[in-house]
Amino acid sequence: MKSKSLNYLYIITIVFFGLGFFNIIFGWLGFICLILPFVLLYKDRKKTWCQGYCPRSSLFQNAFHGKSLIKKAAPSWLTKGRTKWFVLGYFCINLFILTMSTIMVSRGVRAPLERIRFLLLFQIPWNIPQILDFGSIPGWVVHLSFRVYSMMFTTTVIGLVLAGIFKPRTWCTICPVNTISDLALSKIKTKADIEIKRKGVV
Numbered sequence: 001m002k003s004k005s006l007n008y009l010y011i012i013t014i015v016f017f018g019l020g021f022f023n024i025i026f027g028w029l030g031f032i033c034l035i036l037p038f039v040l041l042y043k044d045r046k047k048t049w050c051q052g053y054c055p056r057s058s059l060f061q062n063a064f065h066g067k068s069l070i071k072k073a074a075p076s077w078l079t080k081g082r083t084k085w086f087v088l089g090y091f092c093i094n095l096f097i098l099t100m101s102t103i104m105v106s107r108g109v110r111a112p113l114e115r116i117r118f119l120l121l122f123q124i125p126w127n128i129p130q131i132l133d134f135g136s137i138p139g140w141v142v143h144l145s146f147r148v149y150s151m152m153f154t155t156t157v158i159g160l161v162l163a164g165i166f167k168p169r170t171w172c173t174i175c176p177v178n179t180i181s182d183l184a185l186s187k188i189k190t191k192a193d194i195e196i197k198r199k200g201v202v
């Protein structure tokens with residue numbers, strides 16, 4: 001049975017964004033949401049993270065369960081096919097830019113971008129306060145913190161908008177983590193089928 005405490009995972013999302021106001025360095029915690037789903041997938045051979053532990057989907061559920069505007073599943077053009085691949089493509093481009101720009105900052109080729117952006121391009125017109133001062137932190141570390149925080153901010157805002165209009169977990173249908181997990185699982189299944197057939201032949 002699902003533990004009741006899992007219903008409160010959304011608090012982690014709120015704490016994550018709140019911590020950014022203390023020091024953006026906490027943005028590195030966003031890597032947990034990027035890496036852990038795949039570690040669990042590899043270990044359990046199923047989408048353990050998405051099925052019960054994702055703090056963002058918990059936020060979507062808790063914020064909009066029974067309260068979405070039209071309370072219907074999103075149209076199929078949004079949740080299937082091209083949109084899914086488009087979002088995955090955006091995610092890959094985002095990761096590429098994030099990696100390259102961090103390398104450039106670490107080499108002193110460019111200055112760190114110490115602003116939050118929505119969808120890579122749209123700069124949030126205010127600076128978030130930095131209540132805690134951790135002293136001198138390398139520019140590339142700060143840059144990467146802002147970039148990961150921006151990525152989490154973007155996907156959470158889009159997820160909340162979709163949850164508010166359609167069903168709470170609409171974002172999950174196009175979330176890159178879900179798409180990559182599906183691809184990995186189908187590969188695992190194909191491998192297992194081949195192995196079974198091979199053993200059957202032998």
Ligand code: SF4
Binds near residue numbers: 037054171176
């Ligand atoms: S699909 Fe994305 S948002 Fe949904 S549960 Fe999985 S990781 Fe979280």
